[in-house]
Amino acid sequence: xxxxxxxxxxxxxxxxxxxxxxxxxxxxxxxxxxxxxxxxxxxxxxxxxxxxxxxxxxxxxxxxxxxxxxxxxxxxxxxxxxxxxxxxxxxxxxxxxxxxxxxxxxxxxxxxxxxxxxxxxxxxxxxxxxxxxxxxxxxxxxxxxxxxxxxxxxxxxxxxxxxxxxxxxxxxxxxxxxxxxxxxxxxxxxxxxxxxxxxxxxxxxxxxxxxxxxxxxxxxxxxxxxxxxxxxxxxxxxxxxxxxxxxxxxxxxxxxxxxxxxxxxxxxxxxxxxxxxxxxxxxxxxxxxxxxxxxxxxxxxxxxxxxxxxxxxxxxxxxxxxxxxxxxxxxxxxxxxxxxxxxxxxxxxxxxxxxxxxxxxxxxxxxxxxxxxxxxxxxxxxxxxxxxxxxxxxxxxxxxxxxxxxxxxxxxxxxxxxxxxxxxxxxxxxxxxxxxxxxxxxxxxxxxxxxxxxxxxxxxxxxxxxxxxxxxxxxxxxxxxxxxxxxxxxxxxxxxxxxxxxxxxxxxxxxxxxxxxxxxxxxxxxxxxxxxxxxxxxxxxxxxxxxxxxxxxxxxxxxxxxxxxxxxxxxxxxxxxxxxxxxxxxxxxxxxxxxxxxxxxxxxxxxxxxxxxxxxxxxxxxxxxxxxxxxxxxxxxxxxxxxxxxxxxxxxxxxxxxxxxxxxx
Ligand code: FHN
Numbered sequence: 298x299x300x301x302x303x304x305x306x307x308x309x310x311x312x313x314x315x316x317x318x319x320x321x322x323x324x325x326x327x328x329x330x331x332x333x334x335x336x337x338x339x340x341x342x343x344x345x346x347x348x349x350x351x352x353x354x355x356x357x358x359x360x361x362x363x364x365x366x367x368x369x370x371x372x373x374x375x376x377x378x379x380x381x382x383x384x385x386x387x388x389x390x391x392x393x394x395x396x397x398x399x400x401x402x403x404x405x406x407x408x409x410x411x412x413x414x415x416x417x418x419x420x421x422x423x424x425x426x427x428x429x430x431x432x433x434x435x436x437x438x439x440x441x442x443x444x445x446x447x448x449x450x451x452x453x454x455x456x457x458x459x460x461x462x463x464x465x466x467x468x469x470x471x472x473x474x475x476x477x478x479x480x481x482x483x484x485x486x487x488x489x490x491x492x493x494x495x496x497x498x499x500x501x502x503x504x505x506x507x508x509x510x511x512x513x514x515x516x517x518x519x520x521x522x523x524x525x526x527x528x529x530x531x532x533x534x535x536x537x538x539x540x541x542x543x544x545x546x547x548x549x550x551x552x553x554x555x556x557x558x559x560x561x562x563x564x565x566x567x568x569x570x571x572x573x574x575x576x577x578x579x580x581x582x583x584x585x586x587x588x589x590x591x592x593x594x595x596x597x598x599x600x601x602x603x604x605x606x607x608x609x610x611x612x613x614x615x616x617x618x619x620x621x622x623x624x625x626x627x628x629x630x631x632x633x634x635x636x637x638x639x640x641x642x643x644x645x646x647x648x649x650x651x652x653x654x655x656x657x658x659x660x661x662x663x664x665x666x667x668x669x670x671x672x673x674x675x676x677x678x679x680x681x682x683x684x685x686x687x688x689x690x691x692x693x694x695x696x697x698x699x700x701x702x703x704x705x706x707x708x709x710x711x712x713x714x715x716x717x718x719x720x721x722x723x724x725x726x727x728x729x730x731x732x733x734x735x736x737x738x739x740x741x742x743x744x745x746x747x748x749x750x751x752x753x754x755x756x757x758x759x760x761x762x763x764x765x766x767x768x769x770x771x772x773x774x775x776x777x778x779x780x781x782x783x784x785x786x787x788x789x790x791x792x793x794x795x796x797x798x799x800x801x802x803x804x805x806x807x808x809x810x811x812x813x814x815x816x817x818x819x820x821x822x823x824x825x826x827x828x829x830x831x832x833x834x835x836x837x838x839x840x841x842x843x844x845x846x847x848x849x850x851x852x853x854x855x856x857x858x859x860x861x862x863x864x865x866x867x868x869x870x871x872x873x874x875x876x877x878x879x880x881x882x883x884x885x886x887x888x889x890x891x892x893x894x895x896x897x898x899x900x901x902x903x904x905x906x907x908x909x910x911x912x913x914x915x916x917x918x919x920x921x922x923x924x925x926x927x928x929x930x931x932x933x934x935x936x937x938x939x940x941x942x943x944x945x946x947x948x949x950x951x952x953x954x955x956x957x958x959x960x961x962x
């Protein structure tokens with residue numbers, strides 16, 4: 298093929314490739330707009346982020362000629378009265394050669410933080426990225442000449458951490474903003490009439506274009522975290538317009554409520570009214586109670602956001618871990634701050650606390666990430682967080698008696714130490730209060746977490762337990778005397794403890810479920826008894842009601858529930874054998890209950906009802922009771938549950954009762 302033709306072909310190919318690339322880039326900008334819930338999902342599940350206040354103010358660290366500025370060191374320009382000219386010496390000195398973005402991101406990730414919010418520009422106006430809108434930035438005004446935002450955003454992307462940036466609306470350097478207010482650059486906060494008539498130009502020609510740069514050149518931005526909106530210059534109209542402007546550029550980014558003017562002080566939540574912004578921003582405080590809207594509490598580890606070596610007022614790791622739990626239990630996110638020094642290093646005190654939080658989140662993270670706020674009253678000993686079917690009890694103060702009183706609305710299926718999934722913690726009822734029995738020693742010095750698997754509400758009566766078995770069960774043959782045993786663990790354990798009874802009587806069907814109360818049995822009576830078309834049903838119930846498993850219930854109501862089952866059986870031509878409650882002096886899982894006399898009283902009522910309705914009363918009680926109205930030791934695995942000998946007593950009694958029932962008209 299002649300050279301000329303070949304060249305033409307290559308040129309053509311190149312042109313096609315180039316047009317495809319442009320096509321790709323163009324397609325790249327067409328981002329599918331997520332619903333608000335989908336857009337917020339990653340943030341709501343993340344719960345824990347790193348705030349980084351870094352800038353040229355990290356060089357003086359809050360000190361000027363031995364004088365320390367009050368509050369945050371990042372306010373030194375205002376608090377220690379630097380003119381702009383004087384302050385501009387800091388960018389010229391800013392050369393953080395120790396800055397390593399990957400290391401920073403790893404420290405955040407290892408602490409259990411899911412996103413990072415870096416100050417792209419704080420109130421002093423200095424930009425940590427390569428801005429084409431201004432030279433007052435890291436590339437043009439400092440010897441460092443590395444785009445910090447670029448390096449951090451790439452490091453975040455590499456390590457799966459969501460990259461976000463903070464941006465100050467107030468600008469003490471810009472002449473059309475607050476740059477003309479020396480020495481009180483923040484005069485406009487207290488006196489809203491102190492405004493710069495040029496501010497709208499700053500807003501239009503500087504603030505928005507710079508934010509657009511940050512939203513355009515550094516990939517997906519998780520959160521745009523505004524601040525400094527308190528100046529009189531900045532209006533709610535600007536805020537709403539700015540919000541839309543940002544969502545236009547990155548439709549799925551999240552913007553805090555400081556984009557608008559609704560925030561009422563450090564409380565951080567918006568006042569009544571229609572304000573832009575996706576979440577509230579409490580600062581240095583944790584709301585007293587849960588808040589049913591999106592919010593994130595930002596907090597320093599010591600008393601300063603910016604690096605301030607003179608500030609030693611460090612919160613303990615324990616306090617920070619408990620703050621994380623407290624915030625998450627109230628439905629919020631925790632944005633914990635780091636103030637790196639002028640060389641780009643995290644203070645050792647911060648690293649120590651990040652590591653401690655990492656040690657805790659690596660073990661207990663499931664009790665934080667993706668959880669919902671606690672629906673229960675706050676316990677004195679700590680906090681709750683919740684997930685579908687699980688409640689996490691976060692114990693701050695380990696009970697000296699090892700008895701953790703749990704909110705009685707929590708329907709416990711199984712409790713264990715989160716750090717030891719195989720552990721099984723006994724739950725007992727003491728004076729009607731649900732108690733989880735804990736080991737003497739708290740497993741974690743900061744916050745020890747108990748994982749509580751819930752009896753799933755949607756299947757409170759455990760209808761799914763026998764669903765499959767029932768479906769497999771064929772309809773009884775015409776002559777078959779099918780008998781269903783309805784009950785609790787006493788019935789359930791019969792198959793395990795004395796299985797031969799059911800083997801020898803294949804028409805006997807065990808439908809006992811441990812822990813069940815009469816109300817739960819009533820609810821599943823249709824599917825687990827009536828639909829199985831037995832000739833006879835043996836009902837042995839009431840023990841767990843007396844133990845208070847379902848909460849307090851009167852003896853009369855227990856009997857009513859049992860009689861209701863008998864009436865259901867009668868209505869479906871099923872003969873009923875009403876079994877007595879077995880004798881018991883106490884219940885290990887509810888030690889405060891002394892059931893002996895209540896059992897006698899209820900059995901009397903059941904017997905009377907059976908007599909009055911021509912049903913068969915199956916008296917297990919008399920053969921199994923000891924002299925103290927408890928279960929004969931030799932017949933029980935414990936004070937309640939029969940052992941093999943116990944079931945060898947019960948078997949013949951039951952068979953005899955069934956025989957009598959079958960004969961009844
Ligand atoms: O003035 C700032 C302060 O420096 C810091 O950035 C905090 C962080 O939320 N916000 C402002 C004070 O409310």
